[in-house]
Amino acid sequence: MSIQIFILSKLMEDNNYPYKLKKQLSEPIPLDQLGGLTESKLYYHFDSLAKQGLIETVEIVKEEHRPDKQIFTITAKGREELPKKIYKLFENADKISDMVVGLASIKYVDREKVVEILEKKLKKIKDHWEQITNFEKQIQIDKEHEKFAEFMSGYVSTRTEHTIYWLEELIKRIKQREI
Template sequence: MSIQIFILSRLMKENTYPYKLKKQLSEPIPLDQLSGLTESKLYYHFDSLAKQGLIEPVEIIKEEHRPDKQVFQITAKGREELPKKIYKLFESAETISDMVIGLANLKYVDREKTLSILGKKLKDFTARWEQIMNFEKPIQQNKGNENLNKFLGGYFSSKADHTIYWLEETIKQIQEGKI
């Protein structure tokens, strides 16, 4: 979904073709390599978006001794679907890193709706974590597993604290208009 949001958001700015996007992603930082985005994946998502009617070809650039380049534009349906895809991304994201492409494209969504989604995510995560922490109290610990239990407890507690902190920070940054 992130790749499709990326493509649609780029097409909101200008018509383009897959190879150009791939090249833009690789310079100056190789974001394509860091994200595992191959040229074939990019072409696959362009094709998928076209089949959904969210983008359409508008031009074919022909160059001698080079493959033809099919230039795409976003459709009215694509403009309508982009915010929905971004909201869905926020709803399904498990970590802040899953939200990066959505955060980079907040200008295409209603900030209050985004804050509502993230607020619910924070509330649900916090409630789930508190419920898990309450299970720990009545459980009798096996003497042979004390170190493992302590290690895992520390790991999951730290991870939960980290998730809560960054969800709160993301909400704060959006509220303050910093992102």
């Protein structure tokens, strides 16, 4: 879904074609390689978006000794669907790294709605963490498993506190329009 959001967001700015988007993703940092985005995957998503009626070919550029270039534009339906896809991405994200494309496209959605989604996510994490810590207090751990339990407890608490901190920081920065 994030590839489709990326494509739709780029088409909101200007008409474009798959190979050019792939090049934009690879410079200066090879985000395409880091994300495992191949040219065939990109073309697949362009085709999928076209079949959904979210984008359409606006021009075909013919060049000598090169394949034809299909230039795409976003449709009215695509403009309507983009925010829905972005909200869904935030709702389904398990961690902030899953939200990167949504954050990069935040100008196409209502920030307050994104904040609401993230605050619900934060509350769920905090409630779950509270349940775990209350449960942890009730468990008796024998000597044999004490070190293992300490390790796991430290790992889970550090990770959860880290997640809570950065989610709170993200919410704050969205509210302050820094992101």
